[in-house]
Amino acid sequence: MSDIIQLLPDHVANQIAAGEVVQRPASVVKELVENAIDAGASSIKLLIKDAGKTLIQVIDDGKGMSATDARLSFERHATSKIKDAQDLFNLNTKGFRGEALASIAAIAHVELKTKQENEELGSQIKIEGSKIVTQEAISTAKGTSIAVKNLFYNIPARRNFLKSDTIETRHIVDEFQRVALAHPDISFLLHHNNNEVYHLKKSNLRKRIVAIFGAKMNEKLVPISEQTDIITINGFTAKPEFAKKKRGEQYFFVNNRFIKSSYLNHAVINAFEGLLEYGSHPSYFLYLEVPPNSIDINIHPTKTEIKFDNEKALYAILRATVKHSLGQYNVAPALDFDRDATLDTPYDYSKSSSSSVPPITVDPTFNPFKTETNYEPASNVSNNSGSVSFQSNFKKDTGNWEALYTNTEPIETTSQEQLFESHQETETGKTFQIQKKYLLSSIKSGVVLINQSLAHQRILYEEFLENITVKEASSQQLLFPVNIPFSKADIEMIYTIKSDLESAGFMFDEFTKESVTIGGIPTSITESQITLILEQLLDDIKLEVPDTSFSHFDVMAKSFAKSLAIKTGTVLSVKEQENLVDDLFSCKEPNTSPFGKPTFKTLTLNEIDTIFNK
Numbered sequence: 001m002s003d004i005i006q007l008l009p010d011h012v013a014n015q016i017a018a019g020e021v022v023q024r025p026a027s028v029v030k031e032l033v034e035n036a037i038d039a040g041a042s043s044i045k046l047l048i049k050d051a052g053k054t055l056i057q058v059i060d061d062g063k064g065m066s067a068t069d070a071r072l073s074f075e076r077h078a079t080s081k082i083k084d085a086q087d088l089f090n091l092n093t094k095g096f097r098g099e100a101l102a103s104i105a106a107i108a109h110v111e112l113k114t115k116q117e118n119e120e121l122g123s124q125i126k127i128e129g130s131k132i133v134t135q136e137a138i139s140t141a142k143g144t145s146i147a148v149k150n151l152f153y154n155i156p157a158r159r160n161f162l163k164s165d166t167i168e169t170r171h172i173v174d175e176f177q178r179v180a181l182a183h184p185d186i187s188f189l190l191h192h193n194n195n196e197v198y199h200l201k202k203s204n205l206r207k208r209i210v211a212i213f214g215a216k217m218n219e220k221l222v223p224i225s226e227q228t229d230i231i232t233i234n235g236f237t238a239k240p241e242f243a244k245k246k247r248g249e250q251y252f253f254v255n256n257r258f259i260k261s262s263y264l265n266h267a268v269i270n271a272f273e274g275l276l277e278y279g280s281h282p283s284y285f286l287y288l289e290v291p292p293n294s295i296d297i298n299i300h301p302t303k304t305e306i307k308f309d310n311e312k313a314l315y316a317i318l319r320a321t322v323k324h325s326l327g328q329y330n331v332a333p334a335l336d337f338d339r340d341a342t343l344d345t346p347y348d349y350s351k352s353s354s355s356s357v358p359p360i361t362v363d364p365t366f367n368p369f370k371t372e373t374n375y376e377p378a379s380n381v382s383n384n385s386g387s388v389s390f391q392s393n394f395k396k397d398t399g400n401w402e403a404l405y406t407n408t409e410p411i412e413t414t415s416q417e418q419l420f421e422s423h424q425e426t427e428t429g430k431t432f433q434i435q436k437k438y439l440l441s442s443i444k445s446g447v448v449l450i451n452q453s454l455a456h457q458r459i460l461y462e463e464f465l466e467n468i469t470v471k472e473a474s475s476q477q478l479l480f481p482v483n484i485p486f487s488k489a490d491i492e493m494i495y496t497i498k499s500d501l502e503s504a505g506f507m508f509d510e511f512t513k514e515s516v517t518i519g520g521i522p523t524s525i526t527e528s529q530i531t532l533i534l535e536q537l538l539d540d541i542k543l544e545v546p547d548t549s550f551s552h553f554d555v556m557a558k559s560f561a562k563s564l565a566i567k568t569g570t571v572l573s574v575k576e577q578e579n580l581v582d583d584l585f586s587c588k589e590p591n592t593s594p595f596g597k598p599t600f601k602t603l604t605l606n607e608i609d610t611i612f613n614k
Helices: 009-019 025-038 067-072 086-091 100-106 156-160 166-183 205-213 217-220 262-273 309-330 347-351 417-428 452-469 486-497 498-503 528-541 551-566 574-584 605-613
Strands: 043-049 055-060 109-115 122-128 133-139 143-149 187-192 196-199 221-227 232-238 248-252 257-259 284-289 387-394 402-406 433-435 438-443 446-451 475-485 507-511 516-520 600-604
Touching: 009 475, 009 498, 025 043, 025 143, 025 166, 025 605, 043 133, 043 156, 043 166, 043 452, 055 262, 055 605, 067 133, 086 452, 100 109, 100 221, 156 475, 166 196, 166 205, 166 248, 166 257, 166 486, 166 528, 196 205, 196 486, 205 217, 205 232, 205 284, 221 486, 232 309, 262 309, 284 309, 347 475, 433 507, 433 574, 438 452, 438 551, 438 574, 446 605, 475 507, 475 528, 486 516, 486 528, 498 551, 528 551, 600 605
Parallel strands: 043 187, 248 284
Antiparallel strands: 043 055, 055 143, 109 122, 109 143, 122 133, 187 196, 221 232, 232 284, 248 257, 387 402, 433 438, 438 446, 446 600, 475 516, 507 516
16 A cells, blocks of 8 residues: 655645734734734834735834844744744744744735845845745845735635725724724734724824724722732723723733733722622723743634633732722722711610501592592401401592402412403403513413513614615715714714615714714714714624625614614513514514524424323
8 A cells, every 4th residue: 555644745734834823914013013022123114905805004113123033034944033932931022933934925915125224225025925036235224124915815715704995994994093002112003905093103002092993981980909929010991980881991911911811800800899780891901910930821823812820819919909099099889988977877776665656547439430539537456456457449430440448367479360360351462571681472372481682682683684785775965963972983983884875864964083074974873873873783793793795784784783773671561472483473584583593493282281180
């Protein structure tokens, strides 16, 4: 039998390895910008075209590379960051694997220009699919400029898996924001399709946060600061009243490296216990400094996951620090030890004997619904035990309630027969609401149990989609235009889908760097819902709600439906229940919500009989 195991060619191995490191254009941005930071740059420019599919260029003023280093940097596992395995546990740089440039060069056209400060000439290298096309000496500025063009040009299947330009741009902006927040001492510039998105000057942390997320953020921030033997914590958290329904503005940095940690996030949420509404999430920007040998970064290619030596201790310190700051700045309620002692109950009075039960005076003949009432205060009516009981009788012929007081023993409980009779009298329709969450409706073959929120999502989704794509969306002019503040990244995204939003019925008066002014809205929403709907839409785009042939229309319809649908806990009248059931089964696809969850479950009479005949 012939041998079947063989070594893959280098260019094939590089393309396979690139799949882990370069998942999308944002991955390239992250690797190149972090390389610029490791090179000691004080100014970094990021130029993007077509959401990074056409061009990603990073220009820095760092220390640059020699001609030999420039060529060697594109070899796999070639790095200046570490020399042996032990260095992995004492990292002070962003990169260390030596895989990024080799992976990028395997799936794109790359042009590198670099020069060291003490050299007269620099080097230029052009690479296409891991093959060096040219290398020559050129005159260039100190630092490095690397341009990545036509990403995934030789892997068309991978390119087809990329999302829309709006979604890919959002991911690039996210990576840019993370790096910019980690290094406020470096100036950053971001241009997308020749439009300036960010121009961040060197500043302190607070100013950098405000520059990225808008001037409104300044009033929301509460400083966080703590120093212990095992960790130093600095940063900011937002006040509870500014908590959001989405998790967007939550940032952890460990030794100036952005990380994701559900464990540490839980510690922060725990510190806000009792201060947040259900379903709300606080914003925070927290910077943790720990000894490099107490963490392990080398557990995931993206380097956003970290293992800590002493997670439990960090959890406790972080929770206590955030809780302390919320109390210190009068954000959390505190005990008032300076109360007025004169308001306390006198000691002698509190020790006095309990007062007697006050007498109860009633008039058995009193009826407030009678046109003429003549009554006189009656003497106390009491039984031997000193208590009074009464029965209520509803006069169906007059529609009046009459309170009849009797001198009988008190009724301790209501019988099941009485409860059943009451239930029969009040619920006369065919549809019933259960726990303010489900609707139970009778059908010929049995019963159907409907999730009211998911069902309403389906109804609204189909209505919105029809209005946007088939009918001409109707819009209502606002008497006073609404100005809504957003971050620069969010404003950029809203602007890119402006025409789609206008097709849905929105009318925009003005776009500025920090806010959007809306002059008209779809007739199906109210003014108070504008911010909620737009924030939900941006969140859905960020979370990659799948695009369809309708471009952003489908995403918008899903977001609008999720934002405006009846929520669990809403009490519905019998008429509203019946309308919801009728509208659901008038939908084209009533079985599922816009997000694929079942809207109802049917139980046939045979299935119900089986339950009780087991």
